[in-house]
Amino acid sequence: MDAIATLKNVYYLYPKSTAPVLKDISLEIYRGEFLGIIGPTGAGKSTLCLTLNGIVPQFYGGRFFGHISIAGKDTLSHPISDLARHVAAVFEDPEVQLTATSVENEIAFALENLKVPAPEIRARIPRVLAAVRLEGTEDKHPQDLSGGQKQRLAIASALALQPDLLILDEPTSQLDPVGAEEVFATVKHLNQTLGVTVVMVSHAAEEMATYADRLALLSDGQLQVTGAPSEIYGQFAPLQSLGLRPPQVTQTMAQINEPALQEMPVTLSEGLEALEKLIRLRDLSPAPKAEKSSPRGAPPQISVRNLSHTYTDGTQALTDISLDIFPGEYLLIAGQNGAGKSTLVKHFLNLLKPTSGNVMLGQQSTAQLKMSELARRIGYVAQNPDNQIFNSTVEKEVTYALRNLGYDSGTIQQRATESLAAMNLLEERQVHPLSLPKGDRARIVIAAILAMEPEIIILDEPTIGQDDRGANAILEVSRQLHEMGKTLIVITHHLHLMPDYAERAVIMGQGTVLLDTSLREAYHQTEILKSTFLAPPQAVLLAQHLGRLTEKDYPLLTPAEVASCFR
Structure with missing residues (x-):
């Protein structure tokens, strides 16, 4: 096959680094293929992408060894502007790539920089x-588009350059599941109809298994293996050892371990077919009964009554929401991009004022409480932890709020030590926070909040950009906090992660509460989930198919639960 890109024995070290982030990588990327790049956080995936358009090493500097050619051009001897005519890139956050005041101007911007004639731009x-x-x-205006539309606009801007190679680095991590599916489908359509070669980095195992032609697995800067998705994801144990998650259908069938299934399914359609075969081979356990929500004895910790909020631009973000949150709960809030999830919890902290309605913390209206009092009682971890970090050491970051609130030095040191120990950060107390991995930076923010000893902790999209190991590490921290008696509120699109943690789900759509029930009940309301652009985990879809095949109810949530029916 004809290669659009060739990498031979590539090593790379960032400036001042003593360890290579890429180690002896040799790879051919074939013209017209959709190549998925997977691997744990820190494997070198983003750096590999940056080598393909010359930004590494031409912009970053550092030490580069080996050879890369793109469309026959050496990435060291041709300037980035020359390579940009062959390679276009789309990154994780579309917001940082959109700068113009209209969709049309956004697409024209890069073309004008490359001096494409105006008639050609208009065409x-x-x-x-x-x-x-x-x-x-x-x-x-690009800011008036949905999250999925913004990412598609970023892709359109890249596509307008008519690249031979389109690189996408985690383009769907900030999107709701339907928005993510939309981007994957769009990219595959471009790949198949226009012949654009696609290289995509993503932790989205289900989508990668469905859309990629070939996967390249990186770990610790080394290319471990390449192969079809069925070959890579079918190797269940090696992936788990790297902290990676195969698709849920693969996890389910690996746990059932039926020798008659000659090939491990990796897509949902393959999983449904395998399920029908298993029913003919295995006896089924009785369908389990769904547990009921635990009784609530104490008064609500947070009460929301008839809350509405309209932003200054006229956007109606919340409409007549009423909700109670009880002490010691672990609550999931989910919904599409723009459903109002973050807007809702910002009212708990009085960061936003109600247009109408009221929010109570215990017996007091949040409008009557000072910001310092709310900070003592409610801890908030934003989507990007870096936005909450501004001190030169981990210890200074954790003690910052305590010092500003006038706590004595003994209390400050005791609380800092306890919260750092709880987050496994004691050895890093004198390290600069931004030198640590993203997962650790999130734990720094949590440690700083924990030192305040709040009653309630809110985690807003804490698993964005994390591999499976990193995401579960953060959620295990949330479990520890919950076991300490804290009330946990987690906002996330990653529904497959939450069955082991959350007890109750509030599903939002277009600024309203669509569902408020147990997690198990909510996940099986698939039509309501679909209406707010959420997709239930594959295990739920397998369970529902099992129910249709047996004419029984299987209210299952996880691969382990589905697999247990066949033992």
């Missing part, structure tokens, strides 16, 4: 908008 814009299904949005 390309409708073509790329049609390719990503954004026709009719030419005059819209």
Whole structure:
């Protein structure tokens, strides 16, 4: 096959680094393929992408060894501007890539920089908008688009350059599941109809198994193996050892361990077929009964009554929401991008004022409480922990709020030591926070909040950009806090992670509460989930198919629960 990109014995060290982030990587990327790059956090995936457009090492510097050619051009001897005519990149956060005041101007911007003639620019814009299904949005401001639309606009801007190679680095991690599916489908459509070669980095195992032609597995800067998704994800144990998650259908069938299944399914359709075969081979356990929600004896900790909020631009973010949150609960809040989840919890902290309605913390309205009092009682970890870090050491970060609130030095040191120990950060107390991995930075923010000894802790999308090991490490911290008696509120799109942690789910859509029930009940309300652009985990879909095949109710949530029916 014809290779669009060739890497031979590539090593790379960032400036001042003593350890290579890429180690002896040799790889051919074939013209017209969809190559998925997977691997644990810190494996070198993003750095590998940056070598393909010359940004590494031309922009970052450092030490580079080996050879990379793109469309026959050596990435060391050709400037980035020259390589940009062959390679286009789309990154994790579309917000940082969108700078113009209209969709049309956004696409034109890069073309103008490359001195593409104006008539050609005008011809390309409708073509790329049609390719990503954004026709009719030419005059819209990019900030008025949904999360999925913004990412598709970023792809359209890259596509307008008519690249031979389109690189996407975690383009769906901040999107709701339907938005993520939309981006994957768009990219695959471009790959198949326009012949664009695609290289995508993603932790989204289910989508990678469905859409990628081939996967390349990186670990510790080394290329471990390449192969079809069925070959890579079918190796269940090696992936788990690296902290990676195969698709849930693969996890389920690996736990059932039926020798008659000659190939391990990796897509949902393959999993449903395997389930039908298993029913003919195995006896089924009785369908378990769904547990009921635990009784609530204490008065609510937070009470929301008839809460509405309209932003200054006229956006109606919340509409007449009433909700009670009880002491010691572990609550999941989920819904589409723009459903109002973050807007809701910001009212708990008085960061936003109600347009109408009221929020009570215990017996007091949050509007009557000082910000310092709310900070003592409610801890909030934002989507990006880096936005909450501004001190030069971990210890200073953890003690910052305590010092500003006038606690004595003995109390400050005691609380700092206890919270750092709880987050396994004692050895890093004198380290600069931003030198640590993202998962550790999130734990620093949690440690700083824990030192305040709040009653309630809110985690807003804490698992974005994390591999499975990193995501579960953060959620294990949330479990520890819950076991300490804290009330936990977690906002996330990653529904597959939550059955081991949350007890109750509030599902939001377009600023309203669509569901408020037990997690098990909520996950099986698939039509309501679909209405707010959420997709239930594959294990839930397997369980529902099992129910249809047996005419029984199987209210199951996880691969382990589905597998247990066949033992």
